[in-house]
Amino acid sequence: MNLTDLSLKGERALIRVDFNVPLNEAREVTDDTRIRAALPTIQHVLAEGGSVVLMSHLGRPKGTDERYSLKHILPRLEALLGQSVKFASNCVEDVALDVTQSLKPGEIALLENLRFHPEEKAGDEFFAGQLAENGTVYINDAFGTAHRAHASTAVIAKFFPEDKAFGLLLAKEIDALEKVLAHPQAPLTAIIGGAKVSSKLGIIEHLIGRVDRLIVGGGMAYTFVQAQGGKIGDSLVESEMHAQALAILEKAQTTGTELLLPHDTLIADQFAADAATDVVTTENIPDGWMGLDIGPETTQRFVEAVLSSKTVLWNGPMGVFEMDAFAKGTNAVAEALAKATSEDDAFTLIGGGDSVAAINKAGLAERVSYVSTGGGAMLEYLEGKELPGIAAIRS
Ligand code: AMP
Numbered sequence: 272m273n274l275t276d277l278s279l280k281g282e283r284a285l286i287r288v289d290f291n292v293p294l295n296e297a298r299e300v301t302d303d304t305r306i307r308a309a310l311p312t313i314q315h316v317l318a319e320g321g322s323v324v325l326m327s328h329l330g331r332p333k334g335t336d337e338r339y340s341l342k343h344i345l346p347r348l349e350a351l352l353g354q355s356v357k358f359a360s361n362c363v364e365d366v367a368l369d370v371t372q373s374l375k376p377g378e379i380a381l382l383e384n385l386r387f388h389p390e391e392k393a394g395d396e397f398f399a400g401q402l403a404e405n406g407t408v409y410i411n412d413a414f415g416t417a418h419r420a421h422a423s424t425a426v427i428a429k430f431f432p433e434d435k436a437f438g439l440l441l442a443k444e445i446d447a448l449e450k451v452l453a454h455p456q457a458p459l460t461a462i463i464g465g466a467k468v469s470s471k472l473g474i475i476e477h478l479i480g481r482v483d484r485l486i487v488g489g490g491m492a493y494t495f496v497q498a499q500g501g502k503i504g505d506s507l508v509e510s511e512m513h514a515q516a517l518a519i520l521e522k523a524q525t526t527g528t529e530l531l532l533p534h535d536t537l538i539a540d541q542f543a544a545d546a547a548t549d550v551v552t553t554e555n556i557p558d559g560w561m562g563l564d565i566g567p568e569t570t571q572r573f574v575e576a577v578l579s580s581k582t583v584l585w586n587g588p589m590g591v592f593e594m595d596a597f598a599k600g601t602n603a604v605a606e607a608l609a610k611a612t613s614e615d616d617a618f619t620l621i622g623g624g625d626s627v628a629a630i631n632k633a634g635l636a637e638r639v640s641y642v643s644t645g646g647g648a649m650l651e652y653l654e655g656k657e658l659p660g661i662a663a664i665r666s
Pocket of ligand 1: 465488586587591
């Protein structure tokens, strides 16, 4: 169900947004990216002659907790929208209904933090029904929580069997992910990095056989190297994952996915920005040294792989990019994605907290096709799982 298929004139659109934004000590918004991302859907409803009721969670409060009140984000929301927003100090019952049921077309209300009620995370059906009374149509625009079967993200949809839709942001996220998983242009390359194999195992298993090339970099690569008998010194490793790593290598061979592991690696004698460094082949790392970035030959090979692809998915850094001394591999991959996008018309998708941080740090976020906003939700989508928030709208 697309937002543009929904008749909105005179309707009260109850929109699940993701306003889980960072706040400082003075409870001011320090990054309003998520609020700005929700504006197109809000403005669409208003332009179609409807009114808007916004609901979200903020932080992880245990019951009502003033520090996590959504009233803290009201000034920034009003400034971005250029209009006043009514605030309901509870998301259900008369306090909410008094505000929402008297809204006129063109007006906006914001409900208090959904997670002040434990029923939200529990996916309580009665609570979802109470929330539903705040609107006449339901729109889910919160990709970041789409992998949760909470009252406001999934359960509530059953109270709007006909009148429900994806918001514009959520629709864009799904579209970007489908361009990779469902109908990619070949060759399709996935680059998976970061610290642990265990946290990316589901993705790797789902992607093998689907992608033409799978590049594994970052700390997780050493588990693959050690599993094959290589010496990795003091590098990060999950020795208990050897069997899974070997199974992945074998599955790559049988399914025809080309699996690229780092051939050389930048090693350091300590985990510090000013450590002594050297470059060695990845299976010959001396004791007392650890691999903290991919080496120059590997970087070159990975860059070439990206530049010869028509679709690229990137999740997880190639090294400890937080320290400039070990950010070269990650930055080179980020630049290759930007170049593939602009020069070869490739579709490039980036997601997962640290790769998003890396692409922002490199100043290249505007030059790739899409940067996903939902960490956990994107990972589960890439693992091939059906996300409850998406299924609830589709069913
Ligand atoms: P993840 O959350 O699993 O995507 O991992 C991201 C983290 O992995 C970042 O904080 C990186 O610094 C870290 N990382 C990447 N490569 C290495 C490495 N070779 N050794 C240690 N940590 C690494």
